[in-house]
Amino acid sequence: MGGKDLRALAERFAQICGPHRVLTDRDRLATYRSDGLLHFQVMPGVAVLPETTAEVAAVVAACHDAGVPWVARGSGTGLSGGAVPVEDGVLIVLSRMRRILDVDTANLRVVVEPGVTNVQVSQAIGPGYYYPPDPSSQIVCSIGGNVAENSGGAHCFKYGFTTNYVMGLELVLPDGEVVTVGGKECDLPGYDLVGAFVGSEGTLGIATKIVLRLIPAPEHRETLVAYFNDMEHAGHAVSDVVASGILPGAIEMMDNLAIRATEEATHAGYPLDAGAALIIEVDGPVSECKATFDEVVEICKRNGCTGVRVAEDEHQRQLIWKARKAAFAAMGRISPNYYVQDSVIPRTGLAEVLNRIEQLSREHRLRVANVFHAGDGNLHPLVLYDHSVEGEAERAEKLAGEIVLACVHAGGSITGEHGVGLDKKAYMADMFAEEDLDCFQKLRCSFDPEQLVNPGKVMPTPRLCGEVPGPYRQHPLERAGVAERF
């Protein structure tokens, strides 16, 4: 799109939202060039910051009429490049839509605008209620971004991911139409469009209102951190805890490199010579908690733990968690740059995949720190490199890619919670068959036939709606008369 047309669109946005909420100046736009994954950077043509659903709808309709691509952005903490703008396109920033619309604890529901941060939900509902999905970025990331990425966190092992807590959505569709899917009630009839939207990574429209489910807060929590000489013993302890039938609220693991980085940043008291640290939290009724907690300590001891530290009060509990939640940011203490990886493996494959990561780290001569949601088998290897050393960034990217493939080959997935975005789209074909990708594309096209919404993300190769790569061949569903090409 030419500069003149984009200027006309910016003027239209200024009429809708007011000129002070439309950014065209390159210095101010630079803030929005990337998300948390800094190596993808694109300058948007225009950024606009609507404050109401009506403003979002009018902005999206104007883009639709002008045929201009756009990208939604929450807080920009994503780690897969999902909110990276399109050059000469529009960035719709939702961080000013931050009202909590309804706290209905009697019905265990809360209704929020998309720019509300994850932690603000917990603050709004008070101590008797619980909203479990808790990404480590929870003090900044938005609920809109959580919905788009189907975000997880330490407590999702027991309680489930964002998708298990979204009951209803008000959506602005790619042509500007406003619709509501789902609601406060459970199990509404019809297709599960809420389920389709959650995790769609900003490719189907914009969530402007979100109904979340709450649960009563657990009566009691017990938290410990156990130290081991190596990851293998810690991994066996995780398997034994789960095999014993105990379902902890969270089981998180860090290796020695991660411990050293987080300790330098947080001074939480983890021993620097520990080969692995396992944070285990059990929650529920007091009597059950106490019984299972003793069993967890016993299992850690049986697996050779070298020490156990139990949180005696909420302050000590927060200190244990502080180290884990600061793990990504703490990498800056031990490396100029790092590349966050996010993939999933079956929990039983933990030892095998960790060994493979160590081998790859040696081959590529780069250090890899490991921090992960051990209960879910959701790994976050952090590949450490120095951008100023020629070739290291490329080596880091290659190593990270080989880790993804190792996880897929072990029966896992290319992403656990950070999404595909730009970062992982090249690996989609390693995980899904061509027929699966066609099916995803059909769903996307039914929302966005013009493909103006977050183009170039998630799908491995950009295609037009209905276009299949290579010579035309009938899809098995077409052959069966179940679906038709459009």
Ligand SMILES: Cc1cc2nc3c(=O)[nH]c(=O)nc-3n(C[C@H](O)[C@H](O)[C@H](O)COP(=O)(O)OP(=O)(O)OC[C@H]3O[C@@H](n4cnc5c(N)ncnc54)[C@H](O)[C@@H]3O)c2cc1C
């Ligand atoms: C230090 C750190 C720790 C992290 N820890 C975790 C973790 O433990 N678990 C986890 O899951 N993630 C984690 N993340 C990743 C990130 O915080 C999450 O993916 C989060 O949900 C992104 O929210 P956001 O508001 O920043 O979204 P953005 O980065 O702004 O956008 C993410 C995607 O959502 C889309 N989007 C945003 N708002 C909307 C909307 N209203 N409607 C439709 N689409 C929208 C965007 O187009 C984009 O595709 C971490 C990130 C950092 C930097």
